[in-house]
Amino acid sequence: QGITESFAAAIHALNSAQLTDGVIKRSKRMIVDTLGVGLIGTRTDVFNKALTYSQLFNSKEKSSIWGNSDMSLPAHYAAFVNGIAVHSMDFDDTWHPATHPSGAVLPALLALAEAMPRKPSGLELLLAFNVGIEVQGRLLRFSREAQNIPEFHPPSVVGVMGSAAASAKLLGLSALQCSHALSVAASSAGAPLANTATQTKPLHIGNATRRGLEAAQLVQLGLKGNPDILDIDCGFGIYYRDYNPSVMPGCDDSGFEWTLEKQDVAFKRIPAHLGMHWVADAALAARAKMEEVRSFEPREIIRLTLRVPPSKYINCPLPTSQHQARHSFQFNACSALLDNKVTVDSFNQMQINRKDLKELLSKVIIETPADNKPSFENMYSEVELETNDGQHYAAKCNTFYGHWRKPLSQEDLIQKFKSNASAVLTSEGVEGIIDVIENLEN
Template sequence: MLRKSVTESFGAAISSLNAAHLTDGVIRRSKRMMLDTLGVGLLGTRTPVFNVAFQHSKRFQAQESSSVWGRPGSFLPPYYAAFVNGVAVHSMDFDDTWHPATHPSGAMLPALLALIETLPSKTSGLELLLAFNVGLEVQGRLMRFSKEAHNIPKRFHPPTVVGVMGSAAATAKLLGLSPAQSVAALAIACSSAGAPMANAATQTKPLHLGNAGRWGLEASQLALLGLQGNKQILDLESGFRIFYQDYIPHHLAEVSPTASYRWVLEDQDIAFKRFPAHLGMHWVADAAVKVRAKILANEPNADLNQIKRITLRVPSSRYIDCPLPATEHQARHSFQFNCCSALLDGEVTVDSFSSKLMDRKALKELLLKVYLENPQDNQASFDKMYCEIKVEMNHGETYTARCNTFYGHWRNPLSQEHLVRKFKDNASTVLNTEAVNGIVQIIDSLETIDDCSVLGSYMQFHKHIHREEVCYSASA
């Protein structure tokens, strides 16, 4: 018998994995990812970029419809519901991050929940967990075929590369596609993959997650109708390999219906962010908070205006080296901004990126005192990077601190208490208390739920209507 191609092995795995392969650890970790994603998605429905995407998508109609998060009574065709809800998840760069680097959940969960609302039969929580983990597994395996993918990206935004493939795999699983159809879904999705990093730190970046979910769902639906693509899309140099210069694919192990399966999620946990910014900012903020504490411990009445110079020793990465950010999206990708915000306030929060706090005179003056150094041993990898900060005062005192692993990193994960608190803080900006608590309860017992479409209903329990939001524009 001829050996399967790499692509065929992926198609076989997507089709063959079943709920019995899910382990307690994988279920626990993926439920944490889902809860966090729903929370940041709800918070993101209050952003200008979400409103622009929503207004655009309302132009389209279809016989099938799916819920728009945070908008009671608003429904869109499933592709566009996946799109706008995915945009909401990444609108503030508050969603989870994996290693190798990508935002895995926002590319899949909105598409899965949109699809569930259109299926003729009920989808159990266990089926949702299985589909989610199949998509996650495809993302994780594809990234491990490249050493380049282990570093902070330079060319393509990872969710647009592996995220769309994960969305296709996850929705293919939920639709019950055959191995051949799953291969077709991956091939079709690959033709919608890839977006340049040049659009990082702009309002376009959140569209990347929305498009990943939407196009992955579309790919699996087209495959279900019989559309085909290259059956060796993961093998060929002109296929998926174009996204990673050092891409070397490997076959997935044969999946036995009864034998155990080792998921990537078992070996690699997820990072959850404590504030809405690029993951690299969390090292900087933690180091800056430590320095601030040292300054105030030595000088309780210290005037931070007396800072003479701030030196940050961070990895070299152009798109997160933004000395004077002019927009909230640039600020979310600025070593300098997050350092100065943490020094002034002792923390970085959602409000740190408001125009009121960004326009502070003290902040703007402090930004001019920040200098970056890029030590050779400080690698541009979320697994290996660190941040050192040195603050020199006008009177000669010098304070230093270093962060190797921030709280929320996969090596130092958020406690369940803090993860739930983050969800409730985010979700309660949009939903009433009943819905917030209801979602927590559903996710907590998801593997026992018979019909998880109730999540879509809870995601629309808006506590009030923000009428002023309808006038938001892309330049707001």
């Protein structure tokens, strides 16, 4: 059995009876978090630009735009703009090997479900969602390079494949059609990391969820691609230099186990690149150590040393926009030190332009120790403050709260959702969504 054939067979044959309690619990946490960050993301500039563009197109098919009850679009454009909303603040979940799994799948499924003549059940939605997540998890393990920082932004590569798989599952495509859906989607994969820290980065998720959905819909109309797309180096293998694919166990295979069962996701407490969570927690701990012996006075700090992994795209000494700030070790460390917290409001323009922040940023020194690898599984951040009287206060973070090794409690996850969703919805709407997702399988 070929690699693509095995994936297609599994996508087609997996059934809801195989969803374990652990997978259902974890995927519902992912869904509620994704909806929350997507809802608050509808208040961003990049979302509004994408929505204005998408409204140029009209169709009889209508799917809802999150946070805008009076607007609807064709399913693929609804998926596009809602996907952008999810990643507009870099607030969405992160997996290992690195990708943002939920944002590439959920917007496509909700838009598609709304446009289908027969509305799928909550259990069918859960199954399709987990199929999309599973395909991403399997593909990420085809490359050791994916464990660290690859050449392409990961959700633009595996995310579009997950969207195609999930959409194909919800549409009930045959096994052969599922292989073609993966093939068609692969031709829309890949986005350069050069657009990190710009308004274009959220489009990587928007494009992934939209293009995967379109691939499944095109195949439903008879479009075909290379049925061996995962088997060959010049197929999906083009995105990884050390591509080493393996078959996906079938649903009748006793060896099948959901990747999500074995590997939890990280949920972010602050709307910033995942690497920022280590440095923010280390900075807060360093400030706490200083406050054990003296009051915290930024003007007394003469040097601020950050020991972080080497990474060009999240090393931004003097950010001038919110997107740069979300990808700046320096900004997040200094914000945490000055305010004793990092929040959604930390990234507004007024906060970015603060004089005291810029003064502290000028004192930052970046060091990249040889043992600090650019891997979300193994990296650490250390923050050391040196004061004008020669004292040093340092703290190191190996695992931040929210990491898959130290997951958010259900209470804190729901509180994050409420805080985000309440920026758009009434309290009744917020509680209604929580109730629906808690009982989604029913």
